[in-house]
Amino acid sequence: MLTKIKAIFALLAVLVCMTSCATVKSPLSGMVYSDVKAPVAVTGNSNSTKVGSSEATSILGIVATGDASIEAAAKSAGITKIHHVDEQSSSILVFFAKYKVFVYGE
Amino acid sequence: MANNQLRMACRTRHFFIIPLLLLVNTMNGQNISRYYTSSLQEKGTLFYILPQKGFESNNKNNFIYDMSYQTQNDTVTVNFSYFDRMNLILDSISLSNGNQQVSSDAEKLYIETKKSKWHYRYSSKFLFTDIASFFDQTEPPTVNIYYPEGSVVLNIKAKTWRKQSALIKKILTLIEYNK
Numbered sequence: 401m402l403t404k405i406k407a408i409f410a411l412l413a414v415l416v417c418m419t420s421c422a423t424v425k426s427p428l429s430g431m432v433y434s435d436v437k438a439p440v441a442v443t444g445n446s447n448s449t450k451v452g453s454s455e456a457t458s459i460l461g462i463v464a465t466g467d468a469s470i471e472a473a474a475k476s477a478g479i480t481k482i483h484h485v486d487e488q489s490s491s492i493l494v495f496f497a498k499y500k501v502f503v504y505g506e
Numbered sequence: 507m508a509n510n511q512l513r514m515a516c517r518t519r520h521f522f523i524i525p526l527l528l529l530v531n532t533m534n535g536q537n538i539s540r541y542y543t544s545s546l547q548e549k550g551t552l553f554y555i556l557p558q559k560g561f562e563s564n565n566k567n568n569f570i571y572d573m574s575y576q577t578q579n580d581t582v583t584v585n586f587s588y589f590d591r592m593n594l595i596l597d598s599i600s601l602s603n604g605n606q607q608v609s610s611d612a613e614k615l616y617i618e619t620k621k622s623k624w625h626y627r628y629s630s631k632f633l634f635t636d637i638a639s640f641f642d643q644t645e646p647p648t649v650n651i652y653y654p655e656g657s658v659v660l661n662i663k664a665k666t667w668r669k670q671s672a673l674i675k676k677i678l679t680l681i682e683y684n685k
Contacts (some may be wrong), residue, residue, distance in 0.1 A: 435540065447547060451554035452582070477574070477585055478629060484542070503619045504545055504552070504563045 422458045424497035426489035433492055440470075440485040440501065448484070448504035452477030468501050473496040479505040514653050518605040544684075550577035553681050560670055561649050563590075567623070569649065569660045572638070579684050581631045585615065589623045594653045599630050601640045602648045603682070608636045641674045 423429075426437045454473035456466025470485055482505040491497040545552045554574045561569040563626045571586040586599070600609040610630040632640075640647060646667040648661040662670070 427675075439542075447549075448545065448552060449547075449576060451543065451545070451552060452585075453554070453572065454554060475616060476587075476627065484545075490540075500556075501553070502543055 421460055422461045422491060422494055422497040424458065424489045424491050424499050425487075425493075430491070431451045431493075435488070437486060437488040440482045440487050441482075443482050445481045445483045445505065447506060449502070449506045450477045450478055450479050453500055454503075454504045456498075456499060458497040460495055461497075462478050466499075470498050470501060470503055473501045473503040474505065477503070530587065536673065536676060538676050538680070540678070541673055542680075547576065547590045550579075551684055552576045553677070553684075555674060555677055557587075558670055558674070560660075560662045560666040563658050563660055565590075567591075567658070569651075573608060575634065575681060577681065580633055582637045583629060583631055583635050584610075584637075585629045588628070588658070589620060589628070590658070591623050593624065594626060595619060596626060596628055596651050596653050598652045599628070600650045600652070601632065601636070602650070603636070603640050603646070604643060604647075606639075607650075608632060608640070638675075638678050641671045644668075644670070 424434075425491075426434060426436050428434065428436050448491040454466075454468050454476060455471075456464065456468040458464040470482070473485075474480075474482060482503055483498070484504050486502045486504075488500040488502070490497070490500075511668040541556050543554045543556070545554075553576075554575065555572060557567065557570050557572040559570050561571075563569070565588045567588065569582055569586060569588050573582050573584050575582045584599075588596070596612045596614070598609055599612050600607050610632050612628040612630050615629055617627065646662045646664050648662075651658050651660065
């Protein structure tokens, strides 16, 4: 019985330690798996004919790289007038997290 | 005692297996919603197929492309990035579709450096029907990018092409339904 309790506590301790690993900015969070799209900004510009994206990734919370800026996303599609911006956050357990930005405009 | 340990081991195994199954389930299924976005506009729906990798030159220089398409138009905008150590000024791109080849001018978006390579970012336009037939072929196709002095041939592995063409074909079908 004592061994069982110890094992459960050890497991919980590992989980608590790992929750700070690969995390990503998101309006909602899912511990096992998450894939959430959300709005970032809207402007007064009327139409969009182009879409650009940018992204950044994190592995185990140890290495995080990328350029998920609005500037990078707009530049990737040659957008000079931004209509609106969306984001997508995805993560798998505590191992992998990705943050994407989508810019719509012309 | 041995039974308890066995039971504990089984429960611990379930703790790891269930998330793993969830993970595998999300990766294997053709859940195309993760690979495109759509936005309702005054003039139809604007679809965006997220960046795809896989094509590379013999020197292992990468080629990444994304596509956007507005349902009222005939053309698909293909924006691409090509990474190379060579100094190039690209002027056009072609997609080989079996015996047929479709070409388009490449319009420069920007050129930057990434680590030791140049990052060439260009934009091109193809007819929707040409793009559809390009992704409809089963054999791995080639992409050629041209510069004044020559060209670079980009190939894709058969396994990668199978997955990528199936994914994009499904997205193109969805776009067709929404035209």
